[in-house]
Amino acid sequence: MIESIEFKNFKVLRDAKLPLSRCTVLIGPNGTGKTTVLQALQAVREPARYPFAAVRSYLPLGEEVEVCVNFGPPHLGVHFVAEWYRAKGTQLGLRFSRGVEECPEGPALQRGVRRNRVFAFEGRAIARPAAVAANIELGENGANLAAVLDDIRDTDAERFTAINCALGQWLPEFKSILFAKPEQGSKSLMLQTRKEGVSVPDNDLSQGTLIALAMLTLAYLPKPPALIGIEEPDRGVHPRLLRLVQDAIYRLCYPESCGEKREPVQVIVTTHSPYFLDLFKDRPEEVVIANRVGMEAKFVRLSDHPNIEEILSGAPLGEIWYSGILGGVPSEP
Amino acid sequence: MKVAIVSESPADEAAVLILLVGLLQQPIEVFSSPTLRRRPGGWTGVLRTIPTVLRHLYYNTDADALVAVLDSDRSVVHQAAHDAPDAAEPDCRLCELKSEVARIRGFLRPVEGRQPLKIALGLAVPQVEAWYLTGQDPHVSEAAWLSGLLSGTLPYDSKSLKTKVYGTDRPSLDLETRRAREEAERIVRDGKLPLLEQLFPGGFGALAADVRGWCPGQ
Numbered sequence: 001m002i003e004s005i006e007f008k009n010f011k012v013l014r015d016a017k018l019p020l021s022r023c024t025v026l027i028g029p030n031g032t033g034k035t036t037v038l039q040a041l042q043a044v045r046e047p048a049r050y051p052f053a054a055v056r057s058y059l060p061l062g063e064e065v066e067v068c069v070n071f072g073p074p075h076l077g078v079h080f081v082a083e084w085y086r087a088k089g090t091q092l093g094l095r096f097s098r099g100v101e102e103c104p105e106g107p108a109l110q111r112g113v114r115r116n117r118v119f120a121f122e123g124r125a126i127a128r129p130a131a132v133a134a135n136i137e138l139g140e141n142g143a144n145l146a147a148v149l150d151d152i153r154d155t156d157a158e159r160f161t162a163i164n165c166a167l168g169q170w171l172p173e174f175k176s177i178l179f180a181k182p183e184q185g186s187k188s189l190m191l192q193t194r195k196e197g198v199s200v201p202d203n204d205l206s207q208g209t210l211i212a213l214a215m216l217t218l219a220y221l222p223k224p225p226a227l228i229g230i231e232e233p234d235r236g237v238h239p240r241l242l243r244l245v246q247d248a249i250y251r252l253c254y255p256e257s258c259g260e261k262r263e264p265v266q267v268i269v270t271t272h273s274p275y276f277l278d279l280f281k282d283r284p285e286e287v288v289i290a291n292r293v294g295m296e297a298k299f300v301r302l303s304d305h306p307n308i309e310e311i312l313s314g315a316p317l318g319e320i321w322y323s324g325i326l327g328g329v330p331s332e333p
Numbered sequence: 334m335k336v337a338i339v340s341e342s343p344a345d346e347a348a349v350l351i352l353l354v355g356l357l358q359q360p361i362e363v364f365s366s367p368t369l370r371r372r373p374g375g376w377t378g379v380l381r382t383i384p385t386v387l388r389h390l391y392y393n394t395d396a397d398a399l400v401a402v403l404d405s406d407r408s409v410v411h412q413a414a415h416d417a418p419d420a421a422e423p424d425c426r427l428c429e430l431k432s433e434v435a436r437i438r439g440f441l442r443p444v445e446g447r448q449p450l451k452i453a454l455g456l457a458v459p460q461v462e463a464w465y466l467t468g469q470d471p472h473v474s475e476a477a478w479l480s481g482l483l484s485g486t487l488p489y490d491s492k493s494l495k496t497k498v499y500g501t502d503r504p505s506l507d508l509e510t511r512r513a514r515e516e517a518e519r520i521v522r523d524g525k526l527p528l529l530e531q532l533f534p535g536g537f538g539a540l541a542a543d544v545r546g547w548c549p550g551q
Contacts, residue, residue, distance in 0.1 A: 169506070243342065247505040247506055257500075257501035257503050257504070279374070281374035282492070313408070314375060316372050316373065316375035318372075319377075319378070
């Protein structure tokens with residue numbers, strides 16, 4: 001598992017360390033580096049898309065930008081580093097504090113980090129018809145959802161049934177996922193209503209419904225990537241459904257708790273929703289607060305706040321966060 | 334009888350409903366237009382919304398009764414002695430909720446044809462999963478929790494209670510609802526309601542006493 005990520009001169013993250021759990025919820029005001037963390041993951045995945053000029057801090061600090069991924073037990077001491085140089089471009093590599101021979105899994109860990117996926121779901125992208133192909137991946141904005149579900153239906157009928165069952169819990173008005181074939185080689189989604197049996201095409205489904213469906217599908221992917229970032233998974237979703245969004249994330253992080261036989265996924269999510277945050281009150285170690293200190297952003301794990309148990313007793317966590325006593329709120333003029 | 338249950342999730346609602354039916358020995362219809370929910374993780378939210386919920390149920394609906402169950406977490410455990418006149422404990426969540434409910438009921442004006450709302454309030458010590466272990470784990474009780482609070486060494490925590498009930502400390506809502514229903518049904522079916530009252534006299538006992546008061550003579 002990744003224990004932390006350290007950033008040097010990566011945009012607003014000039015000198016910051018992000019502590020991670022299997023599930024990490026990032027909260028904080030705008031401009032404190034939450035989205036930047038996810039961009040850093042994307043930059044590590046696709047360095048060619050992120051040249052030095054796109055990742056460097058806006059302050060002229062140095063000639064080097066660095067994202068250092070630190071692994072925890074059983075790979076303590078292994079670091080995967082991505083570096084950007086003004087002159088030389090990007091370098092990616094593994095550093096070991098104990099010697100390469102002591103960590104034969106190093107290359108696999110590196111691959112895991114580099115194959116991370118970041119998602120920021122958008123209703124319109126989800127609703128677009130998708131070209132059907134084997135092993136197709138869910139796009140970062142939710143594109144290809146129809147093709148991904150179609151692939152699951154064809155290759156893992158049991159899993160597809162489980163998704164349909166879960167759909168009934170998330171969106172009880174719908175009974176099952178159906179597919180339309182707008183043109184040769186492409187698929188689009190329809191949801192069949194439970195009562196009337198009417199098939200509602202994806203472009204008539206609400207943005208929240210489509211995002212919920214994308215979250216649900218992500219949670220049930222047969223082979224999810226080892227590291228996932230999700231921008232505001234609560235977006236467009238009714239507060240009462242947020243518990244199911246949390247369940248979806250935990251399904252990725254703790255597959256053993258829901259009978260999935262695969263490796264756990266490490267998930268980083270950002271949110272501005274006090275209602276979503278409420279659900280993590282018993283998990284202060286999973287919440288990280290971003291704050292702006294001068295011209296840079298810093299991260300503090302909620303469980304590291306002094307007297308946190310007493311502070312959290314009584315009121316919902318989202319409300320406590322909103323009050324400002326935990327930090328992570330916008331400054332005022 | 335149509336009962337509105339103010340709960341945090343469908344899991345809590347399912348369990349409370351089964352326990353209520355067990356206590357009343359009569360079918361209950363859950364007020365569900367729509368179902369009432371409270372914000373997760375904080376009892377202060379209940380305290381703030383309960384006046385509005387009470388007024389709404391009384392003036393705008395045909396609900397006969399309202400049931401609310403809070404988690405005590407690490408706050409004061411409710412005792413029967415708190416119910417004596419002027420003996421309410423200021424740090425007891427149930428005392429505070431009861432006092433707020435009594436205050437609001439005092440303001441409700443008579444409405445023709447409208448019976449007063451029946452109310453039942455409970456306190457799960459420290460949380461509802463402890464109730465589900467009645468008859469399964471003899472070490473889980475209000476007395477054990479109280480003794481832990483006094484000694485500073487708590488006998489269990491939220492995660493260990495959840496693990497005992499659900500097999501994981503991060504249960505999905507689906508699993509939570511299924512297990513809540515199963516355990517509540519077991520308690521009623523196996524005649525463990527008196528044991529539940531005996532093990533949780535301040536929290537479940539208070540709820541049971543309120544519910545029995547709805548149908549005097551039963």
